[in-house]
Amino acid sequence: MDLRESGERQISWAARSMPVLTAVGERFALERPLAGLKIAACLHVTAETAVLMGALQAGGAEIALAASNPLSTQDDVAEALRDYGVRVHARAGVDRSAYYRHIHQALDLGPDLVLDDGCDLVNILHTERTNLLERVSGGCEETTTGIIRLRQMAAEGALRFPVVAVNDTRTKRMFDNRYGTGQSTLDGIMRATNTLLAGRTVVVAGFGYCGRGVAERAKGFGARVIVTEIDAVKALDATLQGYEVRPMAQAAALGDLFVTVTGNRDVIRAEHLSVMKDGAILANAGHFDVEIDVRALDELAGEVQRGVRPNTDQYVMPDGRRLLLLAEGRLVNLTAAEGHPAAVMDMSFSAQALAVEWLAAERAGLAPGVYDVPEEIDHEVARLKLAAAGIAIDRLTGEQEDYLHSWRVGS
Missing domain, CATH: 3.40.50.1480 (Adenosylhomocysteinase-like)
Incomplete structure (x- = not known):
């Protein structure tokens, strides 16, 4: 009841x-x-x-x-x-x-x-x-x-x-993927870790609509944002929007927070985990729990401390570095927050x-x-x-409709 x-x-x-x-x-x-x-x-x-x-x-x-x-x-x-x-x-x-x-x-x-x-x-x-x-x-x-x-x-x-x-x-794509994912992902990360984003380096893997939303919101919180991409056009778009673009092999050693938003698997792999900073945070906002190679993380860790905070597991590497995995690598915005x-x-x-x-x-x-x-x-x-929302927009006049549907009218 x-x-x-x-x-x-x-x-x-x-x-x-x-x-x-x-x-x-x-x-x-x-x-x-x-x-x-x-x-x-x-x-x-x-x-x-x-x-x-x-x-x-x-x-x-x-x-x-x-x-x-x-x-x-x-x-x-x-x-x-x-x-x-x-x-x-x-x-x-x-x-x-x-x-x-x-x-x-x-x-x-x-x-x-x-x-x-x-x-x-x-x-x-x-x-x-x-x-x-x-x-x-x-x-x-x-x-x-x-x-x-x-x-x-x-x-x-x-x-x-x-x-x-x-x-x-x-x-x-525009509202759900960009604005929804952008806001809810950072909401989940902050609920899980209570971390300050201002001045931190956030690595966003993927610059589709979801990745754009995450990057925009992280930048708005004062973070330095690095974007990783496999698509040259999207990478160029990110560059022209003022983001730093690097391959993950370089970004892995620089990031304080990593967010995967690709829809693909093994975006963050063992070679990336091996060079990350102590205290690096790993979050997935793509879809399935395959974007971060959690199996590799398990194999690399000398100790796993479950639930150090709600929806946060700490993986202690043999060299003493601690990596924080949010929501078991599943969707952080729907697991640690409300979507x-x-x-x-x-x-x-x-x-x-x-x-x-x-x-x-x-x-x-x-x-x-x-x-x-x-x-x-x-x-x-x-x-x-x-x-x-009580918002009105313009309508085409008859002349404008005719103009758009005719090739005979020039300049």
């Missing part, structure tokens, strides 16, 4: 900052665009996700939800969702075996559509639960890591149904809900593959967010 009531309060608090998704849910309740559909989801089980589940339920969907990261699960929210009729298979802090068991339990629903955050659910569908593929007619993917995996599946001809790349909308602010997730999850509605209507005519979110959905989310 206490958990449920706490979860209800958390969900209610999040909904206050999610006017767009609330409006979408109200329309769904009237139109019922998802009536009769079963949806299996693998997402972070947080209060913001609960508001999304409510909107989909209002549209008529039956939902089973598993966690995309066991360390981000809010047990009180999960309990409240169960009371609302969502089949939740998630609990904070479960081991890897239970994590995958929960995904299987969500798939037991026999879904028509799937929602994923990292492609684990879709991967299991295509490897271990192939008997369900005939029924699944579409899905949505929430994060960059998942899109990378899905595009590879599509390129190899392995993907069996259409998936909408919700992560790739302009509203998602993105609800106002940010309002846009991401509104795009998700509208993409599900579009997919439900269009799935019969879509071949297997990865699809961009229709541009009108992105614009609608931005328009609704501006309207909720």
Whole structure:
């Protein structure tokens, strides 16, 4: 009872900052665009996700939800969702075996559509639960890591149904990835370590939208920021924005705090760990717990001191150096903090809900593959967010419309 009531309060608090998704849910309740559909989801089980589940339920969907990261699960929210009729298979802090068991339990629903955050659910569908593929007619993917995996599946001809790349909308990349990840990552790091960023050297691995957000916020706190990249264009962008760009082999000896934001594995490896300063802090804000080679860290350490602070483990090297790993190498912003602010997730999850509605209507005519979110959905989310904030923008005049659509008018 206490958990449920706490979860209800958390969900209610999040909904206050999610006017767009609330409006979408109200329309769904009237139109019922998802009536009769079963949806299996693998997402972070947080209060913001609960508001999304409510909107989909209002549209008529039956939902089973598993966690995309066991360390981000809010047990009180999960309990409240169960009371609302969502089949939740998630609990904070479960081991890897239970994590995958929960995904299987969500798939037991026999879904028509799937929602994923990292492609684990879709991967299991295509490897271990192939008997369900005939029924699944579409899905949505929430994060960059998942899109990378899905595009590879599509390129190899392995993907069996259409998936909408919700992560790739302009509203998602700019606001969720840049502003949401930037703020929530530093929030998690400071909650876990209470460290002062001003005057410290922060190494940001990856300068995509998430990396930009982390770098901007760290710079705003007075840190010296070094960026590492494999993409020449992004490295040039970082350079022209005033950041120092170095390979990780050089940055490893200079950083006080390291944040990986790449979506790839082994970004920080044994050779980097071997030259880091005493007291260096390691945090991951990418996706899976593979960006920092935690196994190499275990092998290098002479002693591991668990829980020296909440969500902080200290690895003591044979030479006496101490390296601090946050959140076991998992997402620091969702483990040591609360993830993105609800106002940010309002846009991401509104795009998700509208993409599900579009997919439900269009799935019969879509071949297997990865699809961009229709541009009108992105614009609608931005328009609704501006309207909720009381912000007005200009409209093109008739003459301006004609000018933009004619090649005959010169200077």
